[in-house]
Amino acid sequence: MAKLAKAKQDELIKAEIEKLEEIFKDLSEDKQKVASRLIERVAFMTITLQILEDNIKTKGPTYLFKQGSQQMMVENPAQKSYNAMINRYTAAYDKLFNLLPKEGPVDEDDGFEKFVDRR
Numbered sequence: 658m659a660k661l662a663k664a665k666q667d668e669l670i671k672a673e674i675e676k677l678e679e680i681f682k683d684l685s686e687d688k689q690k691v692a693s694r695l696i697e698r699v700a701f702m703t704i705t706l707q708i709l710e711d712n713i714k715t716k717g718p719t720y721l722f723k724q725g726s727q728q729m730m731v732e733n734p735a736q737k738s739y740n741a742m743i744n745r746y747t748a749a750y751d752k753l754f755n756l757l758p759k760e761g762p763v764d765e766d767d768g769f770e771k772f773v774d775r776r
Contacts, residue, residue, distance in 0.1 A: 661708065666704060666708075669704045669707075670700045670701055670703075670704050671700075673699075673700035673703050673704060674696055674697060674700040677696040677699060677700060677753075678696060681696065681753070681756065681757070684756060684757070688756045691756060692753060692756050695749055695752060695753045695756075696753065698749055699746065699749050699750055699753055702742055702745065702746040702749065703746070705742065706739065706742060706743060706746060709735045709736075709738055709739040709742070710739065712733070712735035713733060713735050713736050713739060716733055716735070717733060718732065718733055718736040719731060719732055719733060719736070720733055
């Protein structure tokens with residue numbers, strides 16, 4: 658995914674928002690308000706990270722920087738941005754998924770109760 662036009666980015670972000678809203682549609686009204694802003698941020702970061710990943714794959718995580726007679730390997734700015742954003746993305750996703758109701762352990766009937774009751 659090379660550098661995209663703003664309209665294409667907005668389209669991808671909107672599609673990502675729709676996917677996430679479907680996952681979180683059963684939240685209470687209060688949690689929906691909180692989730693809404695987080696969903697927008699996470700969707701934006703998802704698309705931005707995809708763009709940064711493509712840049713890193715194409716240009717590499719480092720490149721040879723030349724200035725006059727000096728030359729050195731430096732970190733690709735996309736790599737630097739990716740590293741900073743991925744941590745925030747993970748934290749935002751974690752907060753978002755913590756809004757979902759916790760699922761308790763499922764008790765499966767292993768027949769032990771029936772066995773004990775028969776005795």
